[in-house]
Amino acid sequence: MDDIRILAPSDLDTLIAELRERGFRVVGPTLRDETIVTGDIRSASDLPRGIGDIQEAATYRTRQRDDDAYFGFAAPAQSTKPVFFPSEEVVWRGKRDHDQGGHFTAERDTANASPVALLGVRSCDLRAVQIHDQVLAHRQFKDVHYTARRDGTLVIAVACGVPAATCFCASMGTGPRPAATDPQTGQPSYDLLLTEVIDGDTHHFVAEVGTDAGRDIADAVAASKGTAKDQAQAIDITNAAAASQTRAIDRNTVHDVLRASAESSRWEDVANRCLGCTNCTMVCPTCFCTTMSDVSDLAGENAERHRVWDSCFSANFSYIHGGPTRESLKARYRQWITHKLSSWEDQFGMLGCVGCGRCITWCPAGIDITEEAAALGRMSGLGSTASAAST
Amino acid sequence: MTTAPVDAGITDSARVTDSAPGTDSPDPMVPRRYAITKVREDTRDTFTLLLEPVDGPPLTFRAGQFTMLHAFGVGEVPISISGDPRGLDDDGNPAPLEHTIRNVGAVTRALVNAPPGTQVGVRGPFGTTWDVADAVGNDVVFVTGGIGLAPLRPAILDVLAERERYGKVLLLYGSRTPDDILYGAQMRRWADLNDVNVQRTVDNAPYGYKGRVGYVTELIARAGFDPRSAWAFVCGPEAMMRPAASSLTGRGVPASHIRLSMERSMKCGIGLCGHCQLRELFICVDGPVLDYARLEPLMNVREL
Numbered sequence: 264m265d266d267i268r269i270l271a272p273s274d275l276d277t278l279i280a281e282l283r284e285r286g287f288r289v290v291g292p293t294l295r296d297e298t299i300v301t302g303d304i305r306s307a308s309d310l311p312r313g314i315g316d317i318q319e320a321a322t323y324r325t326r327q328r329d330d331d332a333y334f335g336f337a338a339p340a341q342s343t344k345p346v347f348f349p350s351e352e353v354v355w356r357g358k359r360d361h362d363q364g365g366h367f368t369a370e371r372d373t374a375n376a377s378p379v380a381l382l383g384v385r386s387c388d389l390r391a392v393q394i395h396d397q398v399l400a401h402r403q404f405k406d407v408h409y410t411a412r413r414d415g416t417l418v419i420a421v422a423c424g425v426p427a428a429t430c431f432c433a434s435m436g437t438g439p440r441p442a443a444t445d446p447q448t449g450q451p452s453y454d455l456l457l458t459e460v461i462d463g464d465t466h467h468f469v470a471e472v473g474t475d476a477g478r479d480i481a482d483a484v485a486a487s488k489g490t491a492k493d494q495a496q497a498i499d500i501t502n503a504a505a506a507s508q509t510r511a512i513d514r515n516t517v518h519d520v521l522r523a524s525a526e527s528s529r530w531e532d533v534a535n536r537c538l539g540c541t542n543c544t545m546v547c548p549t550c551f552c553t554t555m556s557d558v559s560d561l562a563g564e565n566a567e568r569h570r571v572w573d574s575c576f577s578a579n580f581s582y583i584h585g586g587p588t589r590e591s592l593k594a595r596y597r598q599w600i601t602h603k604l605s606s607w608e609d610q611f612g613m614l615g616c617v618g619c620g621r622c623i624t625w626c627p628a629g630i631d632i633t634e635e636a637a638a639l640g641r642m643s644g645l646g647s648t649a650s651a652a653s654t
Numbered sequence: 655m656t657t658a659p660v661d662a663g664i665t666d667s668a669r670v671t672d673s674a675p676g677t678d679s680p681d682p683m684v685p686r687r688y689a690i691t692k693v694r695e696d697t698r699d700t701f702t703l704l705l706e707p708v709d710g711p712p713l714t715f716r717a718g719q720f721t722m723l724h725a726f727g728v729g730e731v732p733i734s735i736s737g738d739p740r741g742l743d744d745d746g747n748p749a750p751l752e753h754t755i756r757n758v759g760a761v762t763r764a765l766v767n768a769p770p771g772t773q774v775g776v777r778g779p780f781g782t783t784w785d786v787a788d789a790v791g792n793d794v795v796f797v798t799g800g801i802g803l804a805p806l807r808p809a810i811l812d813v814l815a816e817r818e819r820y821g822k823v824l825l826l827y828g829s830r831t832p833d834d835i836l837y838g839a840q841m842r843r844w845a846d847l848n849d850v851n852v853q854r855t856v857d858n859a860p861y862g863y864k865g866r867v868g869y870v871t872e873l874i875a876r877a878g879f880d881p882r883s884a885w886a887f888v889c890g891p892e893a894m895m896r897p898a899a900s901s902l903t904g905r906g907v908p909a910s911h912i913r914l915s916m917e918r919s920m921k922c923g924i925g926l927c928g929h930c931q932l933r934e935l936f937i938c939v940d941g942p943v944l945d946y947a948r949l950e951p952l953m954n955v956r957e958l
C-alpha cells in the first residue's frame with residue numbers, strides 16, 4: 264500500500280525548518296504586493312495563510328478566505344520558472360587587456376547555489392518543470408546553469424483543491440493531481456504530495472510519500488500514519504477540483520488543428536485584439552525563449568553577457584538584417600499559440616501548455632488561449648466539438 | 655494589472671545569479687578566443703577574417719556549419735565558416751579559420767574593422783552540413799548569390815577535392831552589380847582548373863557591361879545538367895532561394911535532392927534561445943542546411 268501520512272498545520276514550521284536544516288533553499292508561494300508569487304520561504308508565516316485568489320481573463324485579485332487554508336488558491340501569479348531559470352543571468356564576464364587593446368579574457372562565474380526544495384508547487388507548475396527539463400537539460404546542448412540549479416531538487420507538491428476560473432489543467436492531463444512519475448524520464452514526480460483537507464473542524468494535510476527522500480522528511484517531522492481512506496479523501500478533493508474547471512482544450516486534436524490553421528482568417532481577428540505586450544510569455548511556466556545582452560562599462564574594458572528572457576511577441580525577436588521574419592502581430596500570435604499547442608509536441612514529445620491559465624489572467628486584452636484554440640478547431644473543422652471554451 | 659509579475663518573489667540576490675556548482679563542465683555559451691591574423695577585403699562591403707586560436711587546437715568543421723562570432727562588448731552573430739573543411743590552404747598548409755562577412759550592422763562592422771591581433775570570441779561549429787558526398791556520381795548544381803557563396807564555398811571545395819567522382823559541376827552565381835561579385839578570381843580558377851561550369855549574372859549593370867544581366871533563376875532554366883539525378887545546393891536570401899528551388903523542381907530535380915541554407919535570427923546556436931524557430935524546426939541545430947522537401951511547405955507560408 265502507498266505510504267500515507269498526516270501532517271497537522273503546525274507541522275509545516277517543523278517541515279520548513281527541517282528542510283532548511285538539511286541545506287535546502289525552500290521556495291514556495293508567498294504574498295507580495297497583494298499578489299501570490301513564488302518566493303523564498305523561511306517559516307510557515309511566509310505562506311499565504313487564509314488567502315484565496317480570483318482569476319479571470321484580464322483579472323487577478325487576492326481575497327481573504329473564511330478559513331486558515333495555507334494553499335487555498337490556484338496557480339501563483341508567477342510559477343517556479345524563475346527559480347531554476349531566472350529572468351536574467353550572467354553567462355560570462357570578460358575583461359579587456361589594458362595594454363593589448365584587442366585582448367580579452369572570458370570567465371564563467373562560480374557561485375554555489377543551494378539545492379532547492381519546492382514547497383507547495385502545483386501540479387501544472389511541476390509538469391512545467393519536467394517540460395523544462397526536456398527543453399533545457401535533456402538536449403544535445405544543455406543550459407548548464409539550469410542543470411546545476413535543478414540538481415538535487417526536493418519536491419513537496421500540493422494538489423489543487425480550488426482551481427481558478429482560468430485553470431484548465433484537467434483537460435491538458437497535467438493536474439490538478441500530479442502524475443506519480445514524469446512521463447518522459449519515468450522518475451518520481453514528487454518526494455511528497457500534500458493535499459490540504461479542511462472539513463468542518465479538522466484542518467490537516469494528507470501526505471503521500473513518493474520517494475525515500477520524502478519518507479525521510481515525513482519521518483523527521485514525525486508525521487502520523489494515515490490510511491487508504493485519507494488518500495481516498497485527497498483524491499476526492501482533486502476530482503472535485505477537476506470537475507469544477509470550465510475551460511478546456513482538446514489535447515487530442517489541438518496539434519493537428521494548429522498545424523492546419525497556418526493560413527486561418529482567425530489570426531487577423533486575434534491580432535486586432537492582441538497588444539503584443541509579451542505578458543503571456545513572461546508568466547508562462549514553459550516559455551523558454553531568451554536573448555543575449557551585452558553590458559559593458561563606459562570604457563568598454565569590462566563586459567558581461569547576460570541571458571535574459573525574451574518573447575516571440577516582441578517585434579525584434581525574429582530580426583535579421585533586412586527586417587523581422589515575423590513582422591505582423593498575427594504572425595507573432597500564430598507563432599506563440601502554434602508553438603505551445605502543436606510544434607512543441609513535434610520538438611519535445613509533449614504539448615507546451617500545462618493549462619495553468621496565467622496567459623489568460625495576465626492578458627490585458629483578455630485573450631483566452633482556450634477560446635482561440637476552440638475557434639481554430641471549429642474553423643478548421645478538425646477540432647473536437649467537446650472543446651468547451653467559454654464562447 | 656497590465657504588467658505581469660516576472661520574478662517578483664525571487665530575492666534580488668538570487669535574480670542576476672552566477673552559475674551554480676559544476677563550473678568545470680564546458681559551457682557551450684562561453685566562447686573560445688581567436689586572434690584575427692588578417693582581414694581581406696573581398697568587395698566594397700565584404701571582408702574575410704582569418705582567425706587563429708589563442709589557446710587550444712583549431713576547431714574542425716564540416717561544410718555548411720557556422721560559428722557564433724563575438725565582438726568584445728558589441729555582440730555576437732552567426733557567421734558561416736567559409737574555409738576548406740580539410741583545414742588546409744591552397745598550398746596545402748594548415749589554414750586559419752575563415753569567415754567571410756558582409757558589413758551590414760553593429761557587430762559585423764566591429765568584426766571587419768578590427769585590426770589584426772584583435773581577439774574575437776568563437777563558439778561552435780554548429781548546425782547541419784551540406785553533405786555533398788550524397789551527390790557522388792551525379793551532376794552538382796550550386797545556386798547562389800552575393801554573400802551566399804561564402805557558406806557554399808566549403809561544399810564546393812569538398813566537391814573539388816574529389817572532382818573526378820562527380821558528373822558536371824555548375825556554379826550559378828548572381829550578384830547585385832559587377833562590383834559585388836565575391837571570390838571572382840577564385841571562381842575563374844575553378845572554371846579553368848577544376849572543370850566547373852561557372853555562370854554569372856548581375857541584377858543591375860552599368861552602361862557597357864558585357865556580362866549577363868538578369869536573375870540567377872534565369873540561369874537555372876538554361877543550364878545543362880541531368881535534372882533527374884542532379885543534386886542542387888542553394889544559398890542566398892529567401893527571396894532568391896524560393897524561386898530558385900521552384901525552378902529546379904520545375905526542371906524535374908526532386909525536392910529531396912535540393913538543399914538550402916536558411917537564415918534566421920540566432921542568439922545561441924545550440925537550440926536553447928528559441929529565436930531561430932521555423933514551426934517545429936530549430937534552424938540552428940536542425941539546420942541551417944535543410945532539404946527542400948522539408949522546407950517547401952514552411953517557406954510557402956508568409957511570415958511563418
Ligand SMILES: Cc1cc2nc3c(=O)[nH]c(=O)nc-3n(C[C@H](O)[C@H](O)[C@H](O)COP(=O)(O)OP(=O)(O)OC[C@H]3O[C@@H](n4cnc5c(N)ncnc54)[C@H](O)[C@@H]3O)c2cc1C
Pocket residue numbers: 582583584585720729730731732733734735754755756757758759760761762763801804805916917918919920921942
Ligand atoms: C546560419 C547563418 C549563417 C550566416 N552566415 C553569414 C556569413 O557567412 N556571412 C555574413 O556576412 N553573414 C552571415 N549571416 C548573417 C549575419 O548573421 C548577419 O548579417 C548579422 O547577424 C548582422 O548583424 P549586425 O549586428 O552586423 O547587423 P544589424 O542588421 O545591425 O543587426 C543588429 C542586431 O540584430 C541582430 N541580428 C541581426 N541579424 C541576426 C541574425 N541572423 N541572428 C541573430 N541576430 C541578428 C543582432 O543582435 C545584431 O547585432 C548568417 C546568418 C545565419 C543565421
Ligand code: SF4
Pocket residue numbers: 543546547548549550603615616617618619620621622623632
Ligand atoms: S500557454 Fe498559458 S495556460 Fe498554457 S502553460 Fe503557458 S501560461 Fe499556462
Ligand code: SF4
Pocket residue numbers: 544549550551552573574575576598599600602603928931
Ligand atoms: S511561445 Fe514564443 S516565447 Fe514561448 S517558447 Fe514558444 S517561441 Fe518562445
Ligand code: FES
Pocket residue numbers: 919920921922923924925926927928929930931936937938939
Ligand atoms: S539560435 Fe537559439 S535556438 Fe536556434
